Amino acid sequence: MTSMLNRLRTDFRLSIITLLGACAFLGITPFAVMRFLQGNLIAGIVDVLILICIASGMFYAWITGDTQRSGFVLAFVICCGAIAAGVAGKAGFFWLYPCLMASFFLVRSRGAVLVNLVAIASAMIIQNDGFQSSVHMWSFFATTVMTSVCAYVFAFRNDHHREKLELLATIDPLTGVKNRRSMDAGLNLALADAVRTGRSYAVVMMDIDHFKKINDEYGHSVGDEVLLSLVALIQQRIRKTDQLFRYGGEEFVLLLSGVDGNSLRLTVNNFQQILRKNLRCRGVAITASFGAALLRRDESVENWVARADAAMYEAKETGRDRIVFSENMPAADTGLPVGSAELTN
Numbered sequence: 001m002t003s004m005l006n007r008l009r010t011d012f013r014l015s016i017i018t019l020l021g022a023c024a025f026l027g028i029t030p031f032a033v034m035r036f037l038q039g040n041l042i043a044g045i046v047d048v049l050i051l052i053c054i055a056s057g058m059f060y061a062w063i064t065g066d067t068q069r070s071g072f073v074l075a076f077v078i079c080c081g082a083i084a085a086g087v088a089g090k091a092g093f094f095w096l097y098p099c100l101m102a103s104f105f106l107v108r109s110r111g112a113v114l115v116n117l118v119a120i121a122s123a124m125i126i127q128n129d130g131f132q133s134s135v136h137m138w139s140f141f142a143t144t145v146m147t148s149v150c151a152y153v154f155a156f157r158n159d160h161h162r163e164k165l166e167l168l169a170t171i172d173p174l175t176g177v178k179n180r181r182s183m184d185a186g187l188n189l190a191l192a193d194a195v196r197t198g199r200s201y202a203v204v205m206m207d208i209d210h211f212k213k214i215n216d217e218y219g220h221s222v223g224d225e226v227l228l229s230l231v232a233l234i235q236q237r238i239r240k241t242d243q244l245f246r247y248g249g250e251e252f253v254l255l256l257s258g259v260d261g262n263s264l265r266l267t268v269n270n271f272q273q274i275l276r277k278n279l280r281c282r283g284v285a286i287t288a289s290f291g292a293a294l295l296r297r298d299e300s301v302e303n304w305v306a307r308a309d310a311a312m313y314e315a316k317e318t319g320r321d322r323i324v325f326s327e328n329m330p331a332a333d334t335g336l337p338v339g340s341a342e343l344t345n
Helices: 002-010 012-037 041-064 067-088 090-106 109-126 134-170 180-197 211-218 220-235 261-278 301-317
Strands: 201-208 243-248 251-257 288-294 323-325 341-343
Touching: 002 012, 012 041, 012 067, 012 090, 041 067, 067 090, 067 109, 090 109, 090 134, 109 134, 134 180, 180 201, 180 243, 180 251, 180 301, 201 211, 201 220, 201 261, 201 301, 211 220, 220 243, 220 251, 220 261, 251 261, 251 301, 261 288, 261 323, 288 301, 301 323
Parallel strands: 288 323
Antiparallel strands: 201 251, 201 288, 243 251, 323 341
16 A cells, blocks of 8 residues: 555656546446436446546556556547547537546647547537537637647646656756665666676765865865866766766765676776876865675675675775775686775775
């Protein structure tokens, strides 16, 4: 139950699909029962089919997580249902108005516009002889289009605000790189890909040496400049497949894909040299300590990160401006016994 509630909180379109299913059950079921009791079997069967389609779409969205396809199908089904209700009786076309609004929450804007235009045109063609006059027909057209436009504006603004909130939740506001929340998701995806494809991954943790001293002597604004400089230097030299995260404070995490022991050693050593040469604070060179760990087979993300973190702290405790590899670094790659491998310069 808790996981279901969490999904509803975090997946907006799934929550809309679920709400639609609940409203359809409460709103359509009484009419279906009434029509069967009145002997109107065709209308009752149509109502039941609509309920079955909506329920199927809702369950599909929950099981697969594919809210795009299920949302489009549901938008199409409810609009068709409203048109069918209008054919059964003119008052049924009133159902089209909430359906036109709902489509913009079920489907992306372009898809919703397409569904709504088809629904409005179909309703006008089917009911062409049923309008009392051309004024009534074009009034119907104008009101349905205005309803769609208002729903579009509201849905567009809602999507825009939601995207901004999602961005703020995953990006570090100072440096612009992904934050720890994004890191957790990225590492889990990397682990899943490693299990599925056998691709190798490595985590490199880096911590700026004596960063507290920089803040104390020059102020936090200067410390922020150092962080931004480090991010710029690293991002200019990583591949598109690699990811940089801010772990917290002056600590950063690099997720590298497709690396082995030798390439990891060369890559991290290169980063160390780049920072030594280019990272400055008021003309004084700034260094960093590194801890690296290749992903082991059948290893959890937590253990993987913990090994890299422990290696980084070993680098700091043994003199700073060092690179320490976790114990999984093969001896053939480091020239050292199996265990922690340290590079000093």
